[in-house]
Amino acid sequence: MKKTAFALMFLLTALTAFSQRLSIVAVFPFEFTGTGLTAGDAASLTDQLITELNSWGTLNLLIGDNPENAKNAEYLVRGQLARQSNQVVLTATTYDAKTNKALNTAKAQADTPAALSSQMFVFAAQVTENVPFPNYLLGKWRAVINMDDGPLTCILEFRSNRTIIVERYDTWEHRGDNALRYQGFGTGAYSYWGHARRTVRGVPVDGFVTINLKLEDALPKYTALSQSRLNLNFDEEKNNFELVSAGFSCGDNFSGPSVYPSSAVAYTQFTKIQ
Numbered sequence: 202m203k204k205t206a207f208a209l210m211f212l213l214t215a216l217t218a219f220s221q222r223l224s225i226v227a228v229f230p231f232e233f234t235g236t237g238l239t240a241g242d243a244a245s246l247t248d249q250l251i252t253e254l255n256s257w258g259t260l261n262l263l264i265g266d267n268p269e270n271a272k273n274a275e276y277l278v279r280g281q282l283a284r285q286s287n288q289v290v291l292t293a294t295t296y297d298a299k300t301n302k303a304l305n306t307a308k309a310q311a312d313t314p315a316a317l318s319s320q321m322f323v324f325a326a327q328v329t330e331n332v333p334f335p336n337y338l339l340g341k342w343r344a345v346i347n348m349d350d351g352p353l354t355c356i357l358e359f360r361s362n363r364t365i366i367v368e369r370y371d372t373w374e375h376r377g378d379n380a381l382r383y384q385g386f387g388t389g390a391y392s393y394w395g396h397a398r399r400t401v402r403g404v405p406v407d408g409f410v411t412i413n414l415k416l417e418d419a420l421p422k423y424t425a426l427s428q429s430r431l432n433l434n435f436d437e438e439k440n441n442f443e444l445v446s447a448g449f450s451c452g453d454n455f456s457g458p459s460v461y462p463s464s465a466v467a468y469t470q471f472t473k474i475q
Contacts, residue, residue: 227274235284341475365389373452385419
């Protein structure tokens with residue numbers, strides 16, 4: 202749990218600047234120094250970092266000890282494998298390619314080079330702490346839930362400053378023979394981590410989103426809505442996303458499955474409309 206929280210902290214920090222273009226990162230072969238360490242150890246860990254970063258699909262990587270890579274990249278990653286006392290320590294510094302200024306340094310340590318493999322996701326998150334990643338949530342999205350008494354609609358605009366414009370947020374309640382429906386609107390804020398596909402409890406996940414909404418003309422229960430770390434998946438074109446395991450809550454069904462399959466109603470399927 203500590204490792205996961207640590208990784209997410211770095212990944213969220215990495216999103217200080219939003220961009221839809223992929224950052225160009227050159228990863229150079231790691232050097233090595235110290236008793237019992239080999240060029241093969243350093244090469245293996247370099248390859249593992251590259252494999253991890255490539256799996257995210259949101260970086261343009263330049264690989265190998267080619268001087269042209271330094272000229273064409275925006276960020277440079279140079280690392281070293283070393284022995285300190287009875288520990289093996291892997292460090293990597295990320296540089297701004299234009300200024301050659303060191304932006305941050307990642308560090309991992311273990312008893313053996315092979316044991317560093319289990320830390321590679323966290324290590325990669327540290328390496329990219331100051332590298333901008335694309336925010337695929339940017340834009341206006343719509344979700345619709347078809348109910349017997351008419352559709353519920355949600356329209357949210359996610360902005361680059363991490364605010365949300367809530368153009369529409371229908372809330373709904375069914376109790377006995379009575380249904381209440383409000384067409385709300387408002388504002389909000391969000392945090393988004395979404396540049397590394399992971400498997401969470403056996404489910405592939407493209408990222409996580411946390412939202413805080415302040416709604417007007419909504420059912421009282423939903424005037425202040427906060428939901429944390431909802432898992433989401435995008436389609437290949439990034440024109441649709443699905444919230445998996447949970448959604449943006451919008452209604453309650455107290456009348457049983459004859460009215461709606463579940464007691465809670467939530468927006469889960471979103472399509473980009475702008």
